Amino acid sequence: MFENLMAALPLVFTWHMALIMLACATFGLFVGAVPGLSATMATAMLVPITFFMDPVPAIAAIVTTAAMAIFASDIPAALVRIPGTAASAAYINDLDAMTRQGKVGRALGISVTASAIGGIFGSLVLMVAAPQLAIVSLNFTSFEYFWLALLGLSAAVMLGSGSILKSLMALLFGLMIASIGMDTTAGFPRFTFGSTTLLGGVAFVPALIGMFAIPELIRTLVNRDPVVPVGNPLRMFAGLGGLLWRSKTNLARGSTIGTIIGILPGAGSDIGSWISYAVSKRFSRTPEKYGKGSETGLVEACAANNSALSGAYVPAMVFGIPGDSITAIVIGVLYVKGLNPGPMVFLTSGDQIMAIFLTFLIANIMIVPLGLLAVALASQVLRVPKLALAAPILCFCIVGAYSIDSAASGVVIMLVLGLFAYLMEENGFPVAPAILGIVMGLLVERNFVTSLIKADSSLLGFFERPIAAGLAVLVLIVWITPVMLWLRGRRTEVRT
Amino acid sequence: MKFHDTAIGAALVVFGIWVTITAWGFPKLTGQPVGPGTFPILLGGLCTVGGAIIALQGLRTRAPIAVLHEGWRHPGRALAALVAIGGACVLAVTFETVGFPLGGSLLMVAIYLAAGYRNPGWIVFSIGFVTTVHILLTRFLHVPFPSGLLKGFL
Numbered sequence: 001m002f003e004n005l006m007a008a009l010p011l012v013f014t015w016h017m018a019l020i021m022l023a024c025a026t027f028g029l030f031v032g033a034v035p036g037l038s039a040t041m042a043t044a045m046l047v048p049i050t051f052f053m054d055p056v057p058a059i060a061a062i063v064t065t066a067a068m069a070i071f072a073s074d075i076p077a078a079l080v081r082i083p084g085t086a087a088s089a090a091y092i093n094d095l096d097a098m099t100r101q102g103k104v105g106r107a108l109g110i111s112v113t114a115s116a117i118g119g120i121f122g123s124l125v126l127m128v129a130a131p132q133l134a135i136v137s138l139n140f141t142s143f144e145y146f147w148l149a150l151l152g153l154s155a156a157v158m159l160g161s162g163s164i165l166k167s168l169m170a171l172l173f174g175l176m177i178a179s180i181g182m183d184t185t186a187g188f189p190r191f192t193f194g195s196t197t198l199l200g201g202v203a204f205v206p207a208l209i210g211m212f213a214i215p216e217l218i219r220t221l222v223n224r225d226p227v228v229p230v231g232n233p234l235r236m237f238a239g240l241g242g243l244l245w246r247s248k249t250n251l252a253r254g255s256t257i258g259t260i261i262g263i264l265p266g267a268g269s270d271i272g273s274w275i276s277y278a279v280s281k282r283f284s285r286t287p288e289k290y291g292k293g294s295e296t297g298l299v300e301a302c303a304a305n306n307s308a309l310s311g312a313y314v315p316a317m318v319f320g321i322p323g324d325s326i327t328a329i330v331i332g333v334l335y336v337k338g339l340n341p342g343p344m345v346f347l348t349s350g351d352q353i354m355a356i357f358l359t360f361l362i363a364n365i366m367i368v369p370l371g372l373l374a375v376a377l378a379s380q381v382l383r384v385p386k387l388a389l390a391a392p393i394l395c396f397c398i399v400g401a402y403s404i405d406s407a408a409s410g411v412v413i414m415l416v417l418g419l420f421a422y423l424m425e426e427n428g429f430p431v432a433p434a435i436l437g438i439v440m441g442l443l444v445e446r447n448f449v450t451s452l453i454k455a456d457s458s459l460l461g462f463f464e465r466p467i468a469a470g471l472a473v474l475v476l477i478v479w480i481t482p483v484m485l486w487l488r489g490r491r492t493e494v495r496t
Numbered sequence: 497m498k499f500h501d502t503a504i505g506a507a508l509v510v511f512g513i514w515v516t517i518t519a520w521g522f523p524k525l526t527g528q529p530v531g532p533g534t535f536p537i538l539l540g541g542l543c544t545v546g547g548a549i550i551a552l553q554g555l556r557t558r559a560p561i562a563v564l565h566e567g568w569r570h571p572g573r574a575l576a577a578l579v580a581i582g583g584a585c586v587l588a589v590t591f592e593t594v595g596f597p598l599g600g601s602l603l604m605v606a607i608y609l610a611a612g613y614r615n616p617g618w619i620v621f622s623i624g625f626v627t628t629v630h631i632l633l634t635r636f637l638h639v640p641f642p643s644g645l646l647k648g649f650l
Contacts, residue, residue: 183532222567391607411588445535
């Protein structure tokens with residue numbers, strides 16, 4: 001490893017690489033900060049350009065763009081409550097609450113630093129133990145994935161401060177939305193009402209934009225809340241060192257959970273961020289602050305988000321199995337460049353692989369200075385009255401919903417689900433579990449049905465494998481604990 | 497608009513039953529007791545049970561069947577929200593023919609007027625904003641955004 005590291009250094013520390021990474025970082029920040037434009041879109045647009053580059057700069061360009069775009073998607077999440085990814089939806093209520101308290105700089109400062117630390121942690125794990133960790137992830141079958149996904153969904157239900165039953169119903173609604181379209185096991189069209197547009201299912205990005213942005217837009221136009229005072233965004237790092245030191249357990253736990261879940265193909269940062277946030281709340285001394293501007297929750301979930309992104313490269317590099325859409329693009333570029341992913345690539349091109357891992361580190365370090373600049377520029381938006389921002393925000397929503405499939409059906413989905421989400425929130429049904437249900441629906445269903453077939457429709461089969469049984473116990477604990485607490489509370493009430 | 501929990505619960509029960517019945521009609525996989533309907537049946541069943549509990553809990557509380565949020569009682573504010581959502585619906589339907597530059601500009605101008613921003617500067621801002629976004633997306637990011645009626649000009 002040390003020899004490869006030494007050989008990789010001259011490949012990475014060149015002016016040529018520095019310029020490429022800086023340009024891609026700026027591009028990633030721009031695309032990520034525009035609500036509705038995704039990191040996947042940014043990386044996909046870079047692919048044709050990478051054909052003219054050497055392997056290491058090509059992958060560095062994609063990695064830098066993706067890392068920056070994913071961090072930058074937290075900027076519109078904080079400023080106008082439009083999350084860029086399902087992972088950032090886990091802590092959007094905290095970002096939004098802190099913005100409303102005039103602490104947007106601090107919120108984004110936490111996001112910048114925790115994301116960078118989580119990303120660096122994940123990159124180091126990638127450099128040191130990629131092949132060994134990938135072997136562990138191969139032990140996961142449909143049973144383990146089912147329980148892991150269920151754990152993520154359970155975390156989303158338990159996160160809300162309101163009624164657990166209403167959170168559960170919101171989750172069921174999201175899962176039902178996900179079941180619209182062609183079924184994955186038999187290719188049978190479900191709940192499409194004869195529409196060919198719905199055969200491919202409900203696109204996730206328009207749903208995400210609609211369910212968060214449209215209710216906020218309606219509330220802005222109808223409620224006319226007063227303008228929020230904006231703190232100095234350049235003071236975003238003031239007092240942050242102390243907070244990070246106090247939250248070192250959260251940082252370590254978030255980074256570890258994110259990396260472990262990121263390594264599992266298909267699980268990715270979405271589940272990692274949600275589970276991490278739920279774990280943080282469970283072990284917090286002030287769980288009531290979660291969703292209302294909790295800094296520790298933000299630290300842990302942001303760290304998990306970015307560390308999971310690095311973790312997703314473990315199965316990608318070792319087996320060529322993509323953990324998410326961005327790693328799928330990276331695998332394609334690796335093949336084009338002759339660096340065929342697999343265990344042998346670590347032996348035949350060890351220096352180039354180590355150079356690629358080093359670019360992960362650099363990209364995550366670059367998040368801090370460039371993030372500061374981006375936040376300082378973007379936070380000027382908050383000085384404009386929110387009512388005046390409603391029209392441009394709606395335009396951005398339309399742009400984002402249309403761009404994903406280049407079809408107006410995305411705009412319709414965004415509006416319909418947006419209106420539904422408005423009614424949900426007005427009636428105490430949280431939106432976040434529904435979003436996770438839409439994202440995770442197919443994963444849960446596919447693994448549930450596959451496991452049922454494998455186990456001859458016996459539910460006992462879901463508990464037979466050791467890792468699956470362990471995850472099942474965790475899920476059961478998550479569900480039984482609130483019931484026990486409720487029963488104990490009632491018993492105490494009766495006694496008094 | 498806030499509805500009474502009993503009404504919401506009842507709606508969820510009806511929805512859950514509909515999902516279950518519809519999914520029951522889906523074919524099963526060959527030689528298997530499971531199929532495309534298995535998961536939706538489970539979801540529909542849970543939705544029905546959850547809806548029933550919410551409805552029963554709602555029976556214990558006394559509240560009107562539906563309450564309109566304070567803001568909706570101001571005609572100007574309600575109009576602004578309706579213009580925004582209705583205008584976006586119209587734009588979605590006519591997106592390919594009218595195009596984003598014209599449709600988006602009209603939508604923004606309509607929202608500003610409905611929200612009480614009567615200064616002509618907002619019209620200029622709307623046109624400039626939509627045109628800039630359109631050019632950035634189509635020229636630099638190569639997103640195939642429809643120019644619609646202004647195809648010859650842009």
